[in-house]
Amino acid sequence: MKLNKGSQKELRAIDLFAGIGGFRLGFEDAGYQIVYSNDINHYSCITYKENFGEIDEKDIREVKTEDIPDFNVLLAGFPCQPFSMIGKRDGLSDPRGQLFHEIIRIVDGRNPKAFVLENVKNLLKHNKGETYKYIKAKLENAGNGYRVFEQILDSKNFGVPQHRERAYIVGIRDFEGEFIFPQRGNRIKNKTLGDILEEKVPEQHYLSEKYYKGLLNHKRRHADKGSGFGCSVLERTGISNTLVSGNMGRERNLIKDKPCKKNRWGIRRVTPRECARLQGFHEGFKIPVSTTQAYLQFGNSVSVPVLREIAHRLKDVLLENPKKVSSSSQGLLIGLPKVSSL
Numbered sequence: 001m002k003l004n005k006g007s008q009k010e011l012r013a014i015d016l017f018a019g020i021g022g023f024r025l026g027f028e029d030a031g032y033q034i035v036y037s038n039d040i041n042h043y044s045c046i047t048y049k050e051n052f053g054e055i056d057e058k059d060i061r062e063v064k065t066e067d068i069p070d071f072n073v074l075l076a077g078f079p080c081q082p083f084s085m086i087g088k089r090d091g092l093s094d095p096r097g098q099l100f101h102e103i104i105r106i107v108d109g110r111n112p113k114a115f116v117l118e119n120v121k122n123l124l125k126h127n128k129g130e131t132y133k134y135i136k137a138k139l140e141n142a143g144n145g146y147r148v149f150e151q152i153l154d155s156k157n158f159g160v161p162q163h164r165e166r167a168y169i170v171g172i173r174d175f176e177g178e179f180i181f182p183q184r185g186n187r188i189k190n191k192t193l194g195d196i197l198e199e200k201v202p203e204q205h206y207l208s209e210k211y212y213k214g215l216l217n218h219k220r221r222h223a224d225k226g227s228g229f230g231c232s233v234l235e236r237t238g239i240s241n242t243l244v245s246g247n248m249g250r251e252r253n254l255i256k257d258k259p260c261k262k263n264r265w266g267i268r269r270v271t272p273r274e275c276a277r278l279q280g281f282h283e284g285f286k287i288p289v290s291t292t293q294a295y296l297q298f299g300n301s302v303s304v305p306v307l308r309e310i311a312h313r314l315k316d317v318l319l320e321n322p323k324k325v326s327s328s329s330q331g332l333l334i335g336l337p338k339v340s341s342l
Helices: 022-029 042-052 097-110 126-140 209-224 272-278 291-300 304-318 322-326
Strands: 012-016 033-039 073-076 114-120 147-154 165-172 254-256 267-269
Touching: 012 022, 012 097, 022 033, 022 073, 022 304, 033 042, 042 291, 073 097, 097 114, 097 126, 114 304, 126 147, 126 165, 165 304, 272 291
Parallel strands: 012 033, 012 073, 073 114
Antiparallel strands: 114 165, 147 165, 254 267
């Protein structure tokens, strides 16, 4: 399984269900070369092309395995909606959930050294754990066989002020050891929400007073029923709730900013650039789409710093750096942790 330790060019990855490139940024930062990327969403492909110059915009079911350039690491943030606590949770019976089998098809056809997948944390316990049991068995038996590890990691521990728990899955071929997931970023300073806020925010991001009052009434009605559902105004000294693509999810990440004509209390949504920062995208990342599309894209994206740390750990395994592979100072041996609902 060992790659040529002296050649970073050996770290060749493909980026499936690529979205806007969060996986790519994390792995490129760690020294990998992305040789192929694919997504079907037109607006995500616009953003991806603007930042990386290319993407194969088509249904993954139309991608022939033999047409994919040589690679040894497969990356995929396969559709999460079928497993999310927010959606219908139809799992593998949802057509989007069945797209997981396209990953198996490509692994079977190309037998890469490793793969890294990301999904919502509820994937691990969906259908009382039976869904992930099936997924893990398929991954373990794909290609020439893989050792598969999974862990829930929270983005707030990797240098971004966002509470975002996600399931990460790593599979490695011809590997007898234990893959040790990082539990936090290496030499990073934890940020607060105040660190990522923009100084000058256009009035379009402020809520109208009528709409905000409606949100408060909605929250009050749920509180009377014993529910904590509703809008939330964040503390600048704290962190954000999980970014999501749905509209009501955005109302759980409201900011109290400078008063303006539109809202005397200064209540506004986070801006697309602030969403990018909450996901760990660098300042030069271009946002060529509408505000609505940007919210959807960053809500569906992965947290770049988490993938960067996983990429470094995987590189140590693939290049067999024994000192770093065996170190557990920033990681735990794998086992399904106890998880709570999103």
